[in-house]
Amino acid sequence: xxxxxxxxxxxxxxxxxxxxxxxxxxxxxxxxxxxxxxxxxxxxxxxxxxxxxxxxxxxxxxxxxxxxxxxxxxxxxxxxxxxxxxxxxxxxxxxxxxxxxxxxxxxxxxxxxxxxxxxxxxxxxxxxxxxxxxxxxxxxxxxxxxxxxxxxxxxxxxxxxxxxxxxxxxxxxxxxxxxxxxxxxxxxxxxxxxxxxxxxxxxxxxxxxxxxxxxxxxxxxxxxxxxxxxxxxxxxxxxxxxxxxxxxxxxxxxxxxxxxxxxxxxxxxxxxxxxxxxxxxxx
Numbered sequence: 495x496x497x498x499x500x501x502x503x504x505x506x507x508x509x510x511x512x513x514x515x516x517x518x519x520x521x522x523x524x525x526x527x528x529x530x531x532x533x534x535x536x537x538x539x540x541x542x543x544x545x546x547x548x549x550x551x552x553x554x555x556x557x558x559x560x561x562x563x564x565x566x567x568x569x570x571x572x573x574x575x576x577x578x579x580x581x582x583x584x585x586x587x588x589x590x591x592x593x594x595x596x597x598x599x600x601x602x603x604x605x606x607x608x609x610x611x612x613x614x615x616x617x618x619x620x621x622x623x624x625x626x627x628x629x630x631x632x633x634x635x636x637x638x639x640x641x642x643x644x645x646x647x648x649x650x651x652x653x654x655x656x657x658x659x660x661x662x663x664x665x666x667x668x669x670x671x672x673x674x675x676x677x678x679x680x681x682x683x684x685x686x687x688x689x690x691x692x693x694x695x696x697x698x699x700x701x702x703x704x705x706x707x708x709x710x711x712x713x714x715x716x717x718x719x720x721x722x723x724x725x726x727x728x729x730x731x732x733x734x735x736x737x738x739x740x741x742x743x744x745x746x747x748x749x750x751x752x753x754x755x756x757x758x759x760x761x762x763x764x765x766x767x768x769x770x771x772x773x774x775x776x777x
Contacts (some may be wrong), residue, residue, distance in 0.1 A: 506544035524569040588646035597762040607755040613678035623651030638662040683735040685713040733770035741766030
């Protein structure tokens with residue numbers, strides 16, 4: 495394809511081109527973010543120095559990145575990083591990109607755990623580790639175990655845990671299969687999208703195994719809820735993120751498994767996003 499950005503164009507001219515090609519799937523902040531990364535300048539620079547001209551080598555990189563994003567690759571994969579809860583996390587094609595709505599999951603777990611003096615936390619399907627590592631950093635007396643079935647994803651989680659000096663151990667396991675011991679909190683953002691869901695078209699660059707589940711997107715959620723009673727201490731919390739249309743179904747699964755104080759929590763957009771419950775004594 496013809497190069498969109500030409501040698502000799504100023505930052506203002508480049509951003510004008512960006513405005514003509516931006517769309518809901520290629521937002522302006524992705525384009526600006528890539529531009530700033532290539533020229534290695536803060537965001538204010540494009541406003542204060544609009545007549546600055548990138549080098550020819552930078553123009554080549556700008557065009558390469560724009561082409562990749564136009565093909566659907568998210569900015570976070572180009573940068574190799576993404577922000578979550580005010581921290582920067584390494585991400586790559588083996589991990590999902592952290593979403594802002596998942597911060598709601600962290601928020602609710604923290605509300606449960608903070609009054610407790612210490613405890614053990616299990617993050618199932620950890621991916622980049624953003625959930626478990628964030629909780630381990632915020633709950634300084636807690637220890638986190640980060641579990642994933644992908645060795646490549648677990649390496650990313652290890653990198654992030656070390657980067658943030660988190661009290662977190664990484665373990666390769668398919669859900670609970672290789673785990674021993676019990677936990678005070680189990681948290682998970684598992685695959686929950688149906689294989690025929692139209693939203694998958696916009697997620698083609700992210701790992702499909704971390705997105706899609708059988709049984710109307712509920713198969714992995716059922717495994718996590720069903721196995722929790724063998725790994726969760728009495729009075730412990732299970733919190734699971736799910737799709738906006740799955741709230742009632744997941745609530746019922748929690749209730750059938752004997753959890754009490756079950757509640758479905760909405761995300762910042764007002765959609766059902768996570769369900770949580772307490773394992774009672776004798777469950």
